[in-house]
Amino acid sequence: MLAYCLQVSDADLLFKALADPGRRKLLDRLHAHDGQTLGELCQHLDMTRQGVTQHLALLEAANLVAVQWRGREKLHFLNPVPMQEIYERWVRKFEKPRLKALHDLKRRLEDGDD
Amino acid sequence: MLAYCLQVSDADLLFKALADPGRRKLLDRLHAHDGQTLGELCQHLDMTRQGVTQHLALLEAANLVAVQWRGREKLHFLNPVPMQEIYERWVRKFEKPRLKALHDLKRRLEDGDD
DNA sequence: ACAATATGCAAGCATTTACTTGCATGTCAA
DNA sequence: TTGACATGCAAGTAAATGCTTGCATATTGT
Structure with missing residues (x-):
């Protein structure tokens, strides 16, 4: 598949994306209000716009x-x-x-419901 | 509580511990066979003993x-x-x-069962 | 058309991280 | 008791990370 091209695994991108408090805060803010612009996300975040951009790039790379x-x-x-x-x-x-x-039971119920 | 003394949150230690492929591999090896010694964990791991020690220290710090x-x-x-x-x-x-x-239902069932 | 707005791109810097080498300490077993 | 074994501790280094500043690009509204 496509996996041959990847140098880092999905899990790596995912956990590294989650390993930063600023990025987790961004996720929380999106959870509170989805669909925000970059500018909106920059407010109330003690960082320059470019800093936020770079964090968001990692979250995108992790598909979060x-x-x-x-x-x-x-x-x-x-x-x-x-x-x-x-x-x-x-x-x-x-x-x-x-x-x-x-948990297995729960999963099966959910899959059926989806 | 004790939280005043901590400079990094639990989530930070946890996700940072999980953000490294070597440490995740260590967790997998312990999952396959719990209670291994440092020497045992070093085998089949392309790293020096001290490298493994340091990874394990982070996993301990994260309480994993x-x-x-x-x-x-x-x-x-x-x-x-x-x-x-x-x-x-x-x-x-x-x-x-x-x-x-x-999930809420499942959680309640588990809590009652614990 | 042009000024304000929203974002992208790239280089630079300080800190952290991952890993190594070398030596010290403590435990077991002959 | 002494040598082998299991691990700890500390310093050094190369790479990755987080963040900044400065400038470029594209879109909107008057």
């Missing part, structure tokens, strides 16, 4: 944020899917077996 | 690994609890609301 241009404005949208994948790979896998059955 | 001394050997054990907390704070929170009810 999707962008959409509207004229000269860049709108940012949260994508929760990679976080679900963290759950599958790094939380559910490490759970105690006793709890696993419940 | 607990250690127990047996004579001159240091045994390492996996602690899945912080990963559950990732789920609570960074996966469940960002889920679509429609799915949330199911």
